[in-house]
Amino acid sequence: MSEFAKPRGTADILPEQAAEWRAIEDAARQLFETYHYREIRTPIFEHTEVFQRGVGDTTDIVQKEMYTFLDRGERSLTLRPEGTAGVVRAFVEEKLYGEMNTQKFYYLGPMFRYEKPQAGRYRQFHQYGVEVIGSSDPRVDAEVIGLGDHLLRQMGVKSFSLLLNSVGCPVCRARHREQLLAYLQPVRSELCKDCQSRFDKNPLRILDCKIDRDHPVVASAPKITDALCEDCARQFSQVQTYLDEMGISYEIDKTMVRGLDYYTQTAFEFVEGSIGAVSTILAGGRYNGLIQMLGGPDLPGIGFAGGVERLILARAAHGATQVGQDRVDVFVLALGEIATKPAARLLHELRSVGIKADSDYSGRKVKAQLKVADRLGARYVVLLGEDEVAAGQVAVRNLATREQVTIEQSELVSYLSEQVSLRF
Ligand SMILES: [Zn+2]
Ligand SMILES: [Zn+2]
Known part of the structure; x- marks a missing residue:
């Protein structure tokens, strides 16, 4: 073996593979522009607080997976672990909200997380994603979901499921939280260490915990979807109406939760099982509290992101692999x-x-x-x-x-x- 090897969790994209990467990137860009989304390129590293705030202090990403370092000026910087926080930071800092009511962005690029490498999961990985800021119209939710559906089909992923849920807003969540705390209290000591410590602060996340979600009591806990306030219930039903109108099929999955305050209402995941266990290939949702959380005006937002490596595995499983031809005229x-x-x-x-x-x-x-x-x-x-x-x-x-x-x-x-x- 060579004395110099690439870091664990990284990959060399060789010329043959690069042809497929470029085809995917080109097709994604073209599709996003068809829906009138405009490209935004933000720095690969940001001040660490952008992610602490924008991804959430209590998430695994921030607590365990970030590449954080001090630069020579002793500033704490972090390689971006996802795309949304940087886009929202740019939106706020560049005051893009002055230009139009609704802004639609897309991005493509490398992200970094210190995770255990496995098939389709790398420490430097690549994501494509969209963000729409400035509208809470359910038609926007349906557009973003429809774009995700379109993208996967266009990329040659022939079968997948769309899971849909609403995680409500701070109003309905406060009510649900009380129900949940009372319901989970008797089994508190049976939960994992993380869940015990987040019990009072963020009980909703227990429902999403990889370790505890199969616990019979956790699995049958009251669902936020059944406790939505009037606004959230209306929003949820309208999103479904538009999806029906567009001919996009979905399943309601009440167990899908996003436990952070700024994630609101619509949550969705496209899941696919061609490479073994069914797993998420593209995911997104509303984040109506995030723009304000990052110092901007009180504007709603929604977006999704998907991983290129995961997409390439799914494409291969669906027979859509494309090998770059090495040719000249x-x-x-x-x-x-x-x-x-x-x-x-x-x-x-x-x-x-x-x-x-x-x-x-x-x-x-x-x-x-x-x-x-x-x-x-x-x-x-x-x-x-x-x-x-x-x-x-x-x-x-x-x-x-x-x-x-x-x-x-x-x-x-x-x-x-x-x-x-x-x-x-
Ligand atoms: Zn609500
Ligand atoms: Zn847990």
């Missing part, structure tokens, strides 16, 4: 030392007009070079031997038909531009 073959200079010039001229071209630099024999040209799928080989160089000419061979013509070097670019463009 033209291969320039210089026969002998004397041909290398004009070959370098012609190669440069071909590339200057956008013809994808390459040459051999390892001094292989003609036969071996022709094999390379063939492997690269070149349609044309440009041959430069002693005779051609002396006459200022060049031989052009069509590898498909085996036809060969000899033309002036000065005509090569226009000749091949015409030939190569015929294919497109």
Whole structure:
């Protein structure tokens, strides 16, 4: 093994795979723009408080998984563990709320969490996501959910389920909290350490605890969905009406909770089981309290995020893998030392007009070079031997038909531009 290895939980995306990554990124960008979302690029690191506030002090992400460090100026910085907090921080700091009532953003990029690496989970991972800030209209919820549905289908994930819930607002949650505390009190000592310590502060999160959610008492605890206030109940039913209208199927999952105060109302997850256990492939929801939490005006927001690595695994399982082809249009073959200079010039001229071209630099024999040209799928080989160089000419061979013509070097670019463009 090499002395230098990549850090645990990171991956090299090699050229063959990069083609699929780029196809996914391009398709995602195009789709987001079709829905009139605009790209936003925020820093990869932020002041640590942005995530403490924006993700939540009590979450596993903030407590256990962040890459936090002091820079040379002794400031505490953190590599972003997710995309929403940075986007909202930028929205507030750049006062984007002045421009329009509703702002729609999307992002793509690397995120960092110190987690145990496993299939599809890395410490540097990549997410795509959207955020809509400034509207609490249920049509926006349906649009965001519809966009998630569209994206997964477009990416070749043929089957998945959409789980939908409402986690209410601070009003209905306060009422539900009382019910929950009373209900869970008798089993308090049976809960995990984390849940015992969060018991009074945030009992809703116990319902979502990986360890305790299957405990029979926890599993049958009163659901926030059944305790919604009038506003939240109306919002929830309208979101469903719009989804029905759009032909998007969903299941209500009352066990889906988001235990932080600024997560409100709509919560959704797209789950998929092609790579083993059913797991979340894209998730999102409303965060009507977050903009204010990060120092902005009291504006509502909603968004989702999904992981590129997880998406690629699902695509493969659904037969949508795309291997990048290593190919060129033209291969320039210089026969002998004397041909290398004009070959370098012609190669440069071909590339200057956008013809994808390459040459051999390892001094292989003609036969071996022709094999390379063939492997690269070149349609044309440009041959430069002693005779051609002396006459200022060049031989052009069509590898498909085996036809060969000899033309002036000065005509090569226009000749091949015409030939190569015929294919497109
Ligand atoms: Zn409510
Ligand atoms: Zn627990």
